[in-house]
Amino acid sequence: MIGPAYERFRLLGLHEDETLQYCANCKNCDISCPHNVPVSAINMMARAEQCRKKAPCLRDWIVAHGETMAKWLTPLPAALKNFGMDNPLTRKVLDKIGIAEKSPLPLFAPRTFRSLVRRLHQPANAKKVAFFPGCYTNIYNPMTGIDLVRVLNRAGYAVEVPDGFVCCGLPLISNGFLDEASANAEKNMAVIARYRKEGVPVIATCPSCRLMFIQDLREFFPEIVERYGEPDVGDAMRFILDLVETNGIDLPPTREGNIPHHFIYHAPCHLRAQGQGLPSPELLRMLPGVTVDNADAGCCGISGSYGFKSEKYAISQKIGEELFKTIRENAAETVVTECGTCRQQIRHGTGKDCLHPVSVLRRILDRG
């Protein structure tokens, strides 16, 4: 028993319910509650309180600090890092400290998104948009960011990736490092406020990062939000969809010989929780020859760092079972979803290829 039901016992000073550690912060409780009870926030605050009393273990530190670790490892080539992290021996050692041996750890990309984007040639004198890349895109999957930049270049935008942006703080909060999350929020909000002043929109491709800004920050650090103003970070796919609808981007025409594409789409829980619908399937369906099935089969089970943990790996696979089955049984070879760790988990659970929708969009736009 956790969530609001346990809160009254907490208020009475009774000791914490162990099962609190098993909340994945997927936010389906927030989606189901008709009365706006912030169930997931109650859980996360209680967990932070527990961590204040008893420091989180090394494993929790590691999964919460992907950004810091990537920085430390920067001098090493990706192949070495990946060999270092993903060989059977290391996986055994990691397993000992609580990172499940079988869990689908993401691999380091040869270069970070930040280092790649610096060298991209973007249109001069263009309209500006700022991009919050998030750790997953920056460290493991730069292609998502590059594809976004190229799609927006087409619409006459130059994409800035501010140096001041750091990890959104969600993995820090989920693992109980509230103080560090607060420091990160402070840094990010300062950047967001600067762009707001300039009238430049800020967008993100990762639904969890965005949810962190638009919802969690308000719940956890209201004083920071008060100081810097609204954390108005937009959804990148909604931004593009709006451009398409106002003729800011031309889609290829429907004609004979359009190559048929069939995708199955998974809506990440943290996107559903935003309450703005699913812009990606809507957008992709406007492209010639494209069919998109919505899997609509619930959570994939990974929930950020949850599914990597030894004691939660099996639960995480079980949560994702329904989705994996739906995807396996679907004729589409490629899965499309916005969230990086969802992609990781779906690849692991189904063996199918997984892409961010903006990558699909770019490929089809480039082909014309």
Add this chain to the structure above:
Amino acid sequence: MNRKTDVIVIGTGLTGLTAALAASRFGASVRLIATGAGALSISNGCIDLLGYVNGTLVEAPFAVMENLPANHPYRLIGREAVGQAMDFLQVELKGACPLNGAADDEGRAVNTLLPTVAGTLKPSWLFPDELDPRPLFSAKKVLVAGIKGLRDCSPALVAAGLGRQSCLRGVDFQKTTLPDPFDGVHRAVSPLDIARFVSTDKGLGWLLTSLGRWAGKTDVILLPPVCGCAAGGTVIKHLRSELRCHVEEMLSVPPGVGGLRLRDALRQALHEAQIDVIENAPCVSAEIFDGRCDSVTTAGPGGQMRHAAGTFIVATGGILGGGVTVTPDEARESIFGLPVAMPKDILARSGEKIFDAHPLSRMGVGVDASLRALDAKGDVFCDNVFFAGRTLGGYDDTAEKSGNGVAVATGWTAARAACGFCHTGVSS
């Protein structure tokens, strides 16, 4: 602004789900705007049509609908529409969650009585296989089974209560308590916990073993709603054949499990009809010009968003669901701010006895025969906005036992009206 659709349905209770599916079947493009899961997800999954009128038990609902007050939703839309809506639901759910009704000796459709964990009988109209009570009324021996750790079902209470019912006179009630399926847990167990367990092979095994010694030794086994989470009756059919007797679930206090099964089946139908669902998006306002609604605005965590449509169906529930907002002084419909009549005197808002009728329950939006809201002067407020379900006034679902009936009947009728079908309601 979101792309325009033909029909926007607001609310995902039984009313909204029915309306969205019906509108789609009438050929419209439909978008469903949702926040929260609705009363269906915690209730039992039977469709009560009309169980009592002025406290008198109803046998054949359609025969007495004309005795209802003129502003009752059934009178407004007409009993023909009510019948069509019930048929619609049965046809739509035929595969995934078949719903049956009872008939009397002459084959006339009638209400049936469903046993509850409180030891009472409740009149209802359509029920899924798990709730099929018919063999109960010819049974000689009935076993009432509770489960250790499940607090909301006491076999002694059920047996004593049902034993007092005249239609069950002479029945030999036996009682048993099945062993704790979880070997003790640190919190109260709900029927839903056990139903989830019974959905697994291990859980089904536990249930069969626990009931094994009664196999073939009783006519009916009454269980709390624990026979799996999926609609379609697979678990209950298996139990019946293995235990060689009729097995039936009793209606329970929330979470009733049956409602979730029905909800999943409807959601699946919506998914197959490719209806867009926008989740976690409370609708906060509407943009109205010249008596027509152009769009509604939602305000989810991600921010405000406008949704344009040709017509709108408001299925936001009553006071409990959030469709009607009440303060000590006034009551209003929550999105459009329509006035809802409420007795001035606080004491006049509730009845004497808690389980009887309450004026508060009859509060809701006043509508015309095509379910368009009427303003304070009695004029149609907006041409293209239709109201349905618990947000309507003029009925007391608890006292009448008409909750899901009104939800389906008005949801379907609103969809038909919204899709431009001519109104055929007659309150003969």
